[in-house]
Amino acid sequence: MSKAPTVEDVALRAGVSRQTVSNVLNTPDIVKPATRERVVAAIEELGYRRHAAARRLRIRRSSTIGIRLDPYVGGISGVVLDRFVHAITERASERGMRMLVYSARTAEEELARLAELWDGSEIDAAILTGTVRDDPRVVRLDEDGLPFVSFGRPWGTDDIADPKHLWVDVDGAAGTRAACEHALGFGPRVAFLGWPTGSGTGDDRERGWAERMADAGLPGPRLTAEEGVLPGRLAVEAALAAGLDADAIVCVSDSLAVGALLAVAAARRPLPVIGFDNTPTAEALGFSSVEQRPEDVAGGVLRLLMGPTGDVVVPSRPLAGSAHVLIEPRLVVR
Template sequence: MSKPPTVEDVARVAGVSRQTVSNVLNSPAIVREETRERVQRAIADLAYRPHAAARRLRTRRSSTIGIHLDPYLGGISGVILDRFVHALTERASARGMRVLIYSARTAEEEIERLADLIDGAEVDAVVVTGTFFGDPRTGWLLEREVPFVSFGRPWGGEDVYRSRHTWVDVDGAAGTRAATQHAMSTAGPRVGFFGWPAGSGTGDDRERGWREAMADAEATGPRFESVDGLAVAREVMSAAFADPAMLAGLDALVCVSDAHAVGAHLAAADAGRRSLPVIGFDNTPVAEALGISSIEQSPELVAAAVLDLLMGTTGQAVTLRERASAPEHVLVEPRLIVR
């Protein structure tokens, strides 16, 4: 069995000193770009992995990213965050980073948990998920000068594109706009929207795409709403479809989530219109199994963007990038999966 490559092996292949390799690993900004790239190629060619324990002692960094795991609530759409965490873990590992998952029931409890992890040097950076209006976590992390990226925009009255922090999000409006345009072109102009109650940043953004597409086509359609959950969504739409005129006057329905879409699909089937085109959001296995069209968020692309913003694109796995520029943001455009 061959021995794993060492720093000396990397230095020999790159034609540099051992100290230069150490600088590339620990302080890449002080190394000339040409030399840094040569060392990085040698690291990649040799599949060199720094010894994590020694690196932590040397740099006083844990090379660990903390991310909150939402409480398990069941349902359909929770699989999206699971996919994101899985993708983040895989991609962080490829960069020599680890992911530490922690739990908390409220934003305030999460801040307390983060304080313990950061003060104990257990994490170097944080990925915030589930952002919401008035989210206290991002301001707290900014005050502590902790490197972080949020999966989700800083919802609120301010211009989110001039936010004080870096974020990645899925362009929900683009997704529902594409879904609405597809529904109008294939089913008819009377496209309804089934969303969450107003006030949810994500929900309002997705509804905006439907409204914009309908306005562009000078079309109108009904709006329905319910909290998340298949059973309540089915109940709401069953009540709406009890009116034959409502059901007959609807060409298609665009939904804020797959849970809403499945509930609406079942309600339409109960009312004798199984063929009503329904489009969900999240592209979950349940939607696929029922043959329901849905908008794919691509959480794997979100995870890649989060790491690029958090660490930079150089592949450096030791030092999280010090941000000298203005906060950046990435909107990942989802795609419509037609079934």
């Protein structure tokens, strides 16, 4: 059996891009008539019309939103995304929508799964999580015409003043700024334990610490570790052995905070440690941590995706001031 024609096949036959084919299928009015005729001719020649038209002209919607269930990797901070998936499922149900949860190990697997669900009219939109700098999923979903909102900024591909995509994110800088404010109550030297530079989320959280310390005129030491309890412990142990001068440590995650706590306990140095994510581990061990409020993130995602009408309505060009929701976290002091 020959392979069914794809969007790429149509684009190649018509001599246009994937995005142009997607525009003809989903928003034909924005395509020049001559170009549109070439694409339609290619669709007819290849026999792609039935498949695309079924999706675009379907009488009823699926009333379903797709979201990836990340592979289980253990650790402490993964519970935040689990809370978000539960919250978005509950809130979508309240608005008459269903969530379709699918699994994918890589970005390519996720894109293939989304294409299958979108082409089969099984979903009306998607929610992306775990965005990274220059996220390849954003470009592909734009080309395919699949409406989506991301939990996390598409770092490096979007601009607040000239938005291209819809996203909801937690204001990480505000969170660490609040953590620093609290930590300064223990003394003027507040250290920061963060991830290596280059992570959009990590850099944003570090910025809050740096700005608050600069405002106070009290630059503090910056420690670096990969995510995880053991890397965090080793980084703080090395810093303490080198004579770390700090009155408290603000951490980029609860995992690193646990590692820092183990290190200061072993050194018998009672340094306050503040985490980020407010996981059950932070509550169990009794250390302060920044709460991301994933339930509020879920509400913001659905407001952007569905608007006041109750239908999935993602504009082709989002407007500045209405394309993003930035959730301010809160510090839970223990």
